[in-house]
Amino acid sequence: MAKKMTNLEFDENVSFDINLEAFKAHITKIDSNLASELCIILPSIINNIHKTDEIWNLLLKACEAEPDNGAKKSAGVIAAAGSATPPAPQQSPLPTVTGWLLEGVSIEGFRGVNNEGQPLELKFNPNTVSSVSAVNGVGKTSVYDAVRYAITGTLPWLDDLPATERESDYYHNRFHSTGQSTIKLRLVAEPGAQKCEITVVRSPLGQRTVSATGSWDAQSILTGLDREFVFLDGPTFQKFIAAPPLSRGRTFSGLLGLSAYSDLRQALASLSNTRAFNNHFETTQRTQAKMREERASEELSAAIAKDYDALIGAPLEKLDFDAARAKCHEALVQIAPLKPHCEGKEFNAIDIDGCIDAIKDAEGGPKRERLGACIRMRDDLSKLNHHAPTEERAKQLAARALERDDTLAKTAGDLMLQLYQAGTKVIDSPDWEDPHHCPLCDREGSESLKDHRLARGRHPRAHRDGRALTMAMSRINPRRIHMHLPYTVEQVADALKVHKNTVRLWIKQGLPVADTHRPVILAGADVRTFLLERRAARKHPTGPGRFYCFRCRESVRPAGDMADLVPRNDRLGALQGLCPRCGALMHRAVAMTRWRVAASDLDVKILQGPSTPKRDDTPHAQS
CATH class of the missing domain: 3.40.50.300 (P-loop containing nucleotide triphosphate hydrolases)
Incomplete structure (x- = not known):
């Protein structure tokens, strides 16, 4: 039997062989059976010619063997390991020389x-x-x-x-x-x-x-x-430098004269690898099988105790096997239909099938058996049947169902849902360049549709009352709010043609309220100031020669410092350029009389349009 584990420290002032003998003595003190087998195969482990699976099998046989046999075997194999004092070198007169x-x-x-x-x-x-x-x-x-x-x-x-x-x-x-x-x-x-x-x-x-x-x-x-690295020539040193870190660390052990210790440690580490050990002996499968057997044993023990109580009329408790069997045999003999089958016979010689047939005949034959099966089926069904909800719980469920129906009736229906989903796909598509332009109503708003949809979880105008098309997205005009009048949330929403949830979102974002009582009162001056500041914060002014890229969300110069001027009419036009980062086409509206100021030093080419200002046709850079 294994003894209490103790630590072993190698003596750095003695040779490897002496420390190896001390190691043998150490493992012999812990477990003599395993030590006897391990000491036999230790040379093959040190020389790295061992097979891990075979060693595990040998150690398993040693564990299964009798302790006395293992002790006798170890005494003959590791006689030197039986002494805690390491033996002295045979030929060297100074054993302390390292x-x-x-x-x-x-x-x-x-x-x-x-x-x-x-x-x-x-x-x-x-x-x-x-x-x-x-x-x-x-x-x-x-x-x-x-x-x-x-x-x-x-x-x-x-x-x-x-x-x-x-x-x-x-x-x-x-x-x-x-x-x-x-x-x-x-x-x-x-x-x-x-x-x-x-x-x-x-x-x-x-x-x-x-x-x-x-x-x-x-x-x-x-x-x-x-030994290793006593002579370190150029090729060997270069090989040491070029080796992977793990190989270099093992090689460094040889440089310090510890290669034998390193090889022994690695071999023992491979033997003690928990995952490989468990896979070899299939410990997971065996543990699961053991748990199944233990569970089956517990169920059988409970069934035996229940049947014993039903037969004898007393709990099983902790009787020995012979006494419990004698009581069961005595109880069976006292039952009249079973007496001919049990009296004068050993307990193991009783015909179980004959006893069952005798009970069936005594209780009325097959109909009685059918009655018992029905009773067992009823018990099983009663275990599976759950309690029905109480009257109060049923009322709550009915109220929740009515609320659901009422909520569904207020929605715009499947048609509006499909319309919203189609608009969402268009907005999320990389081909949709203007994030402020609504694909449903063909208008431009003051907010990014993606940000607005993420903030509210739906289309900015896809209201539950079905006004998705009539209340299309438009620019909010703060001047519709009178500065000297108070407003409720609903009144602000009606004046600005937005949903009341939008106003509530503004309040969460910092719109001041007059008080915390309901209904919430908003000062007209606060509402107008909030909207004007919000509009100013969203503006991204661009300097001369720069465009605003909606994909990159920043002001950049066009690729190659080149742009095209596309006239729209006699008064207005648009500068076009490519974003140097994402390659998107950028637009900048300009007045036809001031496009040179907006273009600055860009190389501008004027394209043909409804009306082209009189100028030379050769492209040139404007300064």
Whole structure:
């Protein structure tokens, strides 16, 4: 059985293998059965050669196994994990060493370094970052290759050469008389500052031998140094920079020497993925099936308790199975029609069908069965039947129905609705350029039809009393209101030929009222001032050489600073231009005697009309 969870922290001063043993001991304390299986497959998890589904199945079998068997199995598999104390390294005399710093390099007869009898000596400061710089062709790359060969035992770019190139010849310096290459690495342990010198020799036949001073294990030290990003060449660094952020983060773990920990964490994270785990074991379907079974079990338990109470005459309570069965058998024997079928028989041997037939015969045959079915059907129908509304509720429903009929009678009908819908489609169409022009009455108003329709939820003149055509949209004249007279809402509406809801909307927008009593009284001077200010606020004056675009709702200069003058009669004309933003055709009414002032510096072309002023026919810009 799983024990209480505790946290595990890896020791940064020991190797990965030691921390891995501590991890095995940790999971063994939590659950020995699961730990036994997990420790067996842990190497495949670390090397990323595992299959998640197979691991889940193995762990499931471990959970289903007996605890004793799992404990015996784990004792043989993870004997080292049974101890909380991590084992010491087998060959290294200083288990606290976690890394090495390069203090110096000695090279003779390797690649471009000859120096026969006088090896090339390079010294580095372990406490700082050291660099090697020199002119081209003096052996910087050979120094790098020497250190790489000493640690890894190979140079990949030489091993990738074709066989005809005889890559082994490139390891030795051809001018060295012995044909032997010697590389010495002087290392400083961290922590502890113990020193070690490792000598790597490559014979003329290509055999590589390593040795170390003192009791150090040279091969173990070189193996520990042979990990990711100990050698960071140009292509590898460029690949790191160009990698996606997620891959770069994983690669950075290798740069810090944490790639093994990162791989282990990712593998364990994939095993603990809740969604994948639930999909593999179909936990949702199994949970639903369990809930259905539990619900069915509860219903059956309730039915058994009800039948027991009807048969015995006492509640079931918490009797054991044998006692409840004995009481039921005793009660069945006491029923006269069932006594021949139950007396002297075991409870499980009673013929249920025979008992049912005996009851039917005793109660009158098929008609009695039909009566029972009718009674059950009546009970079911009574459950489905809802209570009828009360008398007060019925009166309220009738009153609401009358109000609905009265409201429908006040509307203009389907014909006016269709007319309103047709006008709405025309206004919303992008081809309808003038938003102030009503397509129903062919008149221009002071407000945008779209804004007015959104504010009131219907056509400005589509009143419920059917006056949509007679009260067509027209310009509101504030002078129809006398400044020294008081008005009601209805009187203002009649004077201005607008709907009373429009007046109420003006009040919400800031039209002052004389008092808050009903009927609402409005001062004529306040109404006229409100309308004049409202009209002035809606005006958009345009300067010389500019047009007002109704689509963009702002003053702009025409595209290309070009416009056409279309005369309408001897006195009036219109300047036309294209909006540089939306491409809509813009119009500006002008007097034929002052069109040059309105055009300003635009390039104007005069088109033929009813009457054209006398001027030259060549287009030119007006200043």
